[in-house]
Amino acid sequence: MIFFGLLKKLVARWMSGEDDNKVQSLQNDLLCGQGDVESTEPTKLLMRIAAFIDESTTKSGCDVRNWYLTSSDEVLRLLSGLGASNISQQMNSEGLRRRKVGKPETASQLEKLQLEVVEMIHTFLRKYGFRCINELKLEETTLHDDPGFVVDAVAGYLRTGSYSISAMEERESAIRDKAEEEVVKRLNPLQRALFSWVVFHARRGVRHRENTRFSRTKIFGVFRDLFRAMGRNFVKLGLMEHFMDVFYLTVREIEEFVEGRSVTNNLAGLVALRKAEFDSYKQGLVPPERFMTHGAAGPYMLFPQLLDDLDLLAKAQADMQLES
DSSP states (O other), rough: OOHHHHHHHHHHHHHHSSSHHHHHHHHHHHHTTTTTTGHHHHHHHHHHHHHHHHHHHHOOOOOOOHHHHHHHHHHHHHHTTTSHHHHHHHHHHEEEEEEEETOOOOHHHHHHHHHHHHHHHHHHHHHHHHHHHTTOTTTSSSSSOTTTTHHHHHHHHHTOOOOOOHHHHHHHHHHHHHHHHHHHHOOHHHHHHHHHHHHHHHHHHHHHHHHHHHHHHHHHHHHHHHHHHHHHHHHHHHSSSSGGGGGGGGHHHHHHHTTTOOOOHHHHHHHHHHHHHHHHHSSSSOOOOOOOOOOSSHHHHHHHGGGGGHHHHHHHHHHHHOOO
């Protein structure tokens, strides 16, 4: 990210006299509205689903919007099927039931639209269900585990009406163009040429960085599934109670057990030990953000209160106060 840092220096130099926050904001505005960034596709797909629901309501006369906003439990129930074929079967069964009790024929059209909405969400989960908060932590729950987040996100776009991708892109483009004008008007022709060259490479670098990060997220999703599969096999063997308990073991402990080199076969005991340790961490003192230990680090883990005397940030602040 050489060009990212270079752009920051150039903006700060050419916008001298401006507030630091404005300089930082200008740099961010210059880089917004990047196209061809895969990490933005999940958001855009959710917006497309919301747009489809509103458009279907308008064109068909069936109140798909109201159904979706008031029937999240039904949407989740339909999503619980493993595939689109299962979802179709559930929808067909529901349609047959409705017709038997004398529901109006227009319900069949509504059911078809409901099916399309559910299949679109299912497609989203198939593509991006590996995503989660703290994506580099394998033990985190994913959208596959809690699709309710996706259902609620689409509902949020519906309620606010802010699901137009073209409007979002135009807004970001306007922000970027305004930032360019703000900087360029202060430059001579040579500086403008240098500025354009640096901005081009900075934008390309940011785009590659974001795509690389998203690829890394995909890789972590694959490994998350692999370890979960190991956990499920351990549960089948009676080695632990829940497949997520596998994340309380180290990679080496798993490998050694699989290869027959483990020091102990009591994986459930190891899991219980780790859980107890993690519970003690939650109840203990929060350590300083920066500290330095002397000698073996183990004793400091047992007595975290000792770290208060080693808080580097607190010491630096105290030194600054003495100097002033």
